[in-house]
Amino acid sequence: MVAETYETTGAGAQPEGDFDAVVIGAGAAGLYALHRLRGLGLSVRVFEQGDGVGGTWYWNRYPGARCDVESWDYCYSFSEELEQEWDWTERFPSQPELERYFNHVADRFDLRRDIQFDTRVERAGFDEGRNRWIIDTSGGATVSARFLVSAAGCLSEVNKPVIPGAETFAGVQLHTARWPDEGVDVAGKRVGVIGTGSSGVQVIPQVARTADHVYVFQRTAQYTVPARNRLLDDEARQELRDSFAERQKFKRTTPAGLSRPVVPASSDLDAAARAEILEASWQRGGPGFAMTIDDILTNPESNERAARFVRDKVRAKVDDQAVAEKLVDIDFPIGARRLIVDIDYFETYNRDNVTLVDVKAAPITEITSGGLRTLDAHYDLDVLVYATGFDGMTGALLSMDIRGVGGLALRDKWADGAGTYIGLVASGFPNLFMITGPGSPAVFSNVMLSIEQHVDWIADCLAHMVEGGFERIDADPEAEARWTRLVEDLVARSIVGKTNSWWTGANIPGKPRGITMYLGGTHNYRAACDEVAANGYEGFTLTRPADPA
Numbered sequence: 001m002v003a004e005t006y007e008t009t010g011a012g013a014q015p016e017g018d019f020d021a022v023v024i025g026a027g028a029a030g031l032y033a034l035h036r037l038r039g040l041g042l043s044v045r046v047f048e049q050g051d052g053v054g055g056t057w058y059w060n061r062y063p064g065a066r067c068d069v070e071s072w073d074y075c076y077s078f079s080e081e082l083e084q085e086w087d088w089t090e091r092f093p094s095q096p097e098l099e100r101y102f103n104h105v106a107d108r109f110d111l112r113r114d115i116q117f118d119t120r121v122e123r124a125g126f127d128e129g130r131n132r133w134i135i136d137t138s139g140g141a142t143v144s145a146r147f148l149v150s151a152a153g154c155l156s157e158v159n160k161p162v163i164p165g166a167e168t169f170a171g172v173q174l175h176t177a178r179w180p181d182e183g184v185d186v187a188g189k190r191v192g193v194i195g196t197g198s199s200g201v202q203v204i205p206q207v208a209r210t211a212d213h214v215y216v217f218q219r220t221a222q223y224t225v226p227a228r229n230r231l232l233d234d235e236a237r238q239e240l241r242d243s244f245a246e247r248q249k250f251k252r253t254t255p256a257g258l259s260r261p262v263v264p265a266s267s268d269l270d271a272a273a274r275a276e277i278l279e280a281s282w283q284r285g286g287p288g289f290a291m292t293i294d295d296i297l298t299n300p301e302s303n304e305r306a307a308r309f310v311r312d313k314v315r316a317k318v319d320d321q322a323v324a325e326k327l328v329d330i331d332f333p334i335g336a337r338r339l340i341v342d343i344d345y346f347e348t349y350n351r352d353n354v355t356l357v358d359v360k361a362a363p364i365t366e367i368t369s370g371g372l373r374t375l376d377a378h379y380d381l382d383v384l385v386y387a388t389g390f391d392g393m394t395g396a397l398l399s400m401d402i403r404g405v406g407g408l409a410l411r412d413k414w415a416d417g418a419g420t421y422i423g424l425v426a427s428g429f430p431n432l433f434m435i436t437g438p439g440s441p442a443v444f445s446n447v448m449l450s451i452e453q454h455v456d457w458i459a460d461c462l463a464h465m466v467e468g469g470f471e472r473i474d475a476d477p478e479a480e481a482r483w484t485r486l487v488e489d490l491v492a493r494s495i496v497g498k499t500n501s502w503w504t505g506a507n508i509p510g511k512p513r514g515i516t517m518y519l520g521g522t523h524n525y526r527a528a529c530d531e532v533a534a535n536g537y538e539g540f541t542l543t544r545p546a547d548p549a
């Protein structure tokens, strides 16, 4: 299949390139999509707004940025040679190591020649006459493609709250997800950090090492557990190499897609046994803490016991008990927000140069030329860090103007909630595929495994279309409605999301509320996707050129 077989002129546009597929983004998903689709003999162009590969690990270069999934799982599994030749150095990989890894992948599979950097996709419209996407980019070029694959990411659209007076600030303001490559020298500076999610919790201890003073503006206290990060020695690496095949097979059978998941203890335990299990998990470190006992996420009493355990640990770490109480003043169940994994976070509050400011009690009112004002005080600052997160799941997709059949905007279709069919497609938007989109396990799983599963499914689907001479695929609205109901039912049965956070969309004013991730486990999700394909792409309508529209 070659690009030239298609007519190229769409709806008055003058395409400057015609491809079988356009992929949006050169992060983990975009790189693998390019590799797989090129392997089918398709012509592919990737547009990437940054000037390098790696997505999340290209943008989030703040000090302390680190993945909370272990390195041996946060990597591709499609190539055993790649896995065997790459040496992870730590249990939880840091941003620089991950960025090196994705660059290595791009070079090893010769991917760069099909990636156009520094280019955003601004608009994409489906030309119904020709069954092609017409895509406008930030460089002013218009291209066309039979298939459009979004690999734009779940956490790539930055959330930077508008605070009155921000434009008057005389110092440096920056968002953790837009940290400059050359770094920021905070030595001797007064630094304010807004936000205590994963990004804030990672950056605060690092900045505190050199800054004159750090003011942490905390609105919502969070549960965070120790990472117990460690270096991997040669023996550990050899063991990972030797177990490659077995681990890859096993992780496909687990709910989170991890090769060494926490196996929950049965809830039939007395209080002493429970405490022992929680302590062992705390000592082991990592994000599996809320899975340690099988009823923590379903039984409020068990949940509260685990939450109390964490609060007591924090109280024991923090010298000033008034500060400790602010750090543990948490009014939601453990696991209702993504559990944070930290390195020396609470210990940082024992430093003389760190002050916790409770902006729930006294909210931020304005930014001034010299700092930040809350309801009851002014803080003099030289640097203001926004660790304020992202417009998750749909933010990146909806930052583009995507128009499907009849000119319907994806923004309008999803005005009340992001419905999809099997988390991969949106009805009325033919030939558009989303990797880790709403309705899929996305970041509620080992996202690397989910990415590979999505890309493999999409590649198989495109191969099926090419072989069968189909040029258009669209999901049936009824199939989409059924899937969306299933996603909602799974959410309703879980305590996951039973508080405001980016998971529920509550961090973005005006965004429809609700978790859009599939919570049924990656193993079940994979089975559902495979079944759809095995049943001849059940729930989809596939169209050949000669077929009536």
Ligand code: NA7
Residues within 6 Å of the ligand: 155, 161, 194, 195, 196, 197, 198, 199, 200, 217, 218, 219, 220, 338, 359, 364, 387, 388, 389, 390, 443, 501, 502, 507
């Ligand atoms: P998060 O988890 O969304 O955290 C953002 C933080 O910023 C959180 O503490 C917010 O408080 C705070 N925030 C946002 N806006 C404001 C304003 N206006 N005033 C005060 N505080 C504010 O983003 P992260 O980047 O840390 O992590 C995102 C994911 O990346 C994480 O789950 C991992 O999967 C990796 P709030 O809680 O809204 O009160």
